[in-house]
Amino acid sequence: MVLHRLLTGETIDQLINQVDREKHLLFYSYLTQRRGKAQFIGQYVDDHLTAVLAYISELSFPAFSFYCIEREEVLFPELIMFAREAYRLNDHVTCGTILCEHDLQLFQSYGLITGTPQRFLTMKHEDQEKLLASHSAEDVKAEEYDEVVHFLQNEGMRFFTRSEIERCPFLGIKDGKNFIAVGGFHFYDAQLVEIGNIVTRQAYRGKGLGKLLTSQLTRLGKECATDVYLGVLSENEPAVNVYKGLGYETTAERSIVDFKFKPDYKCHSSAN
Incomplete structure (x- = not known):
């Protein structure tokens, strides 16, 4: 069974302790500094959290952070469609995020990416x-x-x-x-x-x-x-x-991307 729901404070606290900050710096910032302004939609498959799509509206564009937990179990079209409806975003709105290579391929495979991704380095002072x-x-x-x-x-x-x-x-x-x-x-x-x-x-x-x-x-x-x-x-x-x-060294390489929610996804999951 597939469920989509807003994450509880307890689940967010658990993710803070689980996330590798250097590999997922953007998502970590949503969990911590941006927490009060962010919304977190989690996808649960058979009661297991598989992925999270977080959203903030304070930038000049709809800004997202995607975090994948169980890659083999993620039902991506359902998650995207649920988020589109929950955040009331239409197919004309260009959104932005930063993705690792696996997640970039996932977004590309469903035709969400618009334009050319820009390679982006996270660097840490050493x-x-x-x-x-x-x-x-x-x-x-x-x-x-x-x-x-x-x-x-x-x-x-x-x-x-x-x-x-x-x-x-x-x-x-x-x-x-x-x-x-x-x-x-x-x-x-x-x-x-x-x-x-x-x-x-x-x-x-x-x-x-x-x-x-x-x-x-x-x-x-x-x-x-x-x-x-x-x-x-x-x-x-x-x-x-x-x-x-x-004295800075690269800790992660990502892609800055623009993407749009596709209106033709059919969502068959339940919501809580």
């Missing part, structure tokens, strides 16, 4: 001695939030939300009164520190500002938690090389 000593970046003040939000949005930071600058430290470098580079965190607490939103204005690129920001943010992150992560497109070789030079 060598403190490689960080720079510079502290040239300054804290972004509350009265500067609007300016930084506008800056990041203009630079096309798709995964940035205003709530991040309101709850996490952000650093900036100015030329006169104007920001020329900023950087901060997606998450910043004892559970998970993930650096993100690092942007340098086009005219100032190639001057090492991103490296300075990343180094300073890494030091700041390690004041909060032992492990500090960041993500980068694998095709962005200059950035990857900068991060390696600062």
Whole structure:
């Protein structure tokens, strides 16, 4: 028998202890920092949890995280159709997620992926001695939030939300009164520190500002938690090389994908 239902707090707590954070960093963030804003639909086959599709609506697009537990038992079309109806998403809406290779193949096999997947690296900081000593970046003040939000949005930071600058430290470098580079965190607490939103204005690129920001943010992150992560497109070789030079190592390779729910799936499962 197949059932789909929202996960209980107890089940979410159990998953936190089971999930390999370095391999499934996105899903782990849904279970922890994003927990209050996320919804978790679990598929149960004969009372065994086989897969979870989690959803948040705070980004500029419907954002999901997929976690597969029993790959051989997952009834994927049923899960997708149930989630589509539960979240009231139509077939015209483009959603986004990050998938491992097996899950990417699963989504592709049902024709859900739109466009070309982008290879994405999760990197973890491992060598403190490689960080720079510079502290040239300054804290972004509350009265500067609007300016930084506008800056990041203009630079096309798709995964940035205003709530991040309101709850996490952000650093900036100015030329006169104007920001020329900023950087901060997606998450910043004892559970998970993930650096993100690092942007340098086009005219100032190639001057090492991103490296300075990343180094300073890494030091700041390690004041909060032992492990500090960041993500980068694998095709962005200059950035990857900068991060390696600062002591980061790749822990996982994934694909950022856009996908759409197909309206022609027939769901034969029950719901609780």
